[in-house]
Amino acid sequence: MKTPFRKILIANRGEIAVRVIRACRELGITSVAVFSEADREALHVLMADEAYLLGPPPAAESYLAIEKIIRTAKASGAEAVHPGYGFLAENAGFAEACLQAGLVFIGPPPQAIRTMGDKTAARRAALAMKVPTVPGTSEPVGSDAEAARVAREIGYPVMLKAAMGGGGKGMRLVRAEGELAGALRMARSEAGSAFGDSAVYLEKYLEEPRHIEVQVLADSHGTTIHLGERECSIQRRHQKLVEECPSPLVDDAMRKRMGEAACRLVASVGYVNAGTVEFLVDRQKIFYFLEMNTRLQVEHPVTELVTGRDLVKEQIRIAAGEKLGYGQSDVKWTGWAIECRIYAEDPYRNFMPSPGAVIGLRTPAGPWVRDDSGIYEGVTVPIYYDSLISKLIVWGPDRAGAIARMARALAEYKVVGVRTTIPVHQHIIVHPDFVAGRLSTHFLDAVMGVERPEAEGRHRTVALIAAALAGYARAGKTTLPLASSRPSAWKFSARSGWSRPR
């Protein structure tokens, strides 16, 4: 096969850098990793064909250092840059700097990033294309009096959102007119310090919406298609935990309408490459455009497993100017996929980050199980970056099959040394509301309040260890026996997927 590029630099770290390296290797493209001083031993550094140090651990001096990254790309002889997600992926200035340096940016044109980055401009684009949007303003709000007038018009409760924000940052719920002036002041000040732009806009607040997003692909020859939706309603503080494809709510007719709306919108802003159009869906199954993400998303694998399309390879091919080579009618959806995001966080301590050395690791495998991981046994998870360490993705012939497979795979997953969100996923995946597809953005609050899935097992483990230590003390031994012929005990702790033979 003809390779679109000979060498690509990946301006990212962790599991997504590994994901892009894998696509490069399959395409016969040399991969170039970059890393910070905290990532010398990181998996993406070990896996890439070449790796270059950027600088100290803080992202501002490494993964966000535009000049350093461009200089490294040029020096390495890379022809293109893949930004992954996060860091510089939606930075129009970075995309522009790549182009100016003669590098292909594997993502949309800077102008499309810019338009969608301004949420009010994105709303105007949607309105112009008759894509349903949440009722609200499509320009930043002016005076307090004007805001009060608009809010009264659309009806309380309303939400204030930062025009340059997104992903839930800088949002404020306003339940009544009395709260509006204060909320406006707070929202403006927050937006100003977080995004360097204090512009805010107003939307009608939808109660318990579902978050459903549409994957689009657009080539540079005028073909724009969609690959269907992902359901992303299970989130905690705007951090997604579980995603699936398709959505249990969406039927063929709704998929077609949402998909066509998404394609209309992205084509109208000159969008090229992979992108995601986010919708909120209310109880009447009415969908409203929310915002667009102009990058590859964390949860892209569920779409890959159901459509059979490799989104990273498509991104690379599109960036190289190739034609998509197929149309909407060639896209088929088969079966069901679910992703659980494994974070190095302690769900028993309010999801506090849990960095540190991974001293034990056993990853699930077997039929239709995919583990997109950024770690390995022995590595240290640094404190400086996002705590996502891996994504566990399974496919099944239907939703029930995918759920059963995910439960099986989660039970096989062992991580020792850092706390993870695995027990939360084990709880979610068997919850009656999840199994029934009764999802909303409030799902997790409801579930987390109820009980702590692993506490009992952990207490039993602690009790066993205490009893063993007491036994050794009684027997007059001062140390535990060293290497025994039995495998180490961590493999056999609490969960049912991997237990000591009886």
Ligand code: MV4
């Ligand atoms: C909303 C909303 C209700 N009404 N907008 C949060 C993430 C950001 N992308 C938009 N978000 C929301 N916007 C209106 N007009 C509720 C949320 C929201 C939410 C959305 C998707 C998934 C989880 C969420 C959790 C809380 C709030």
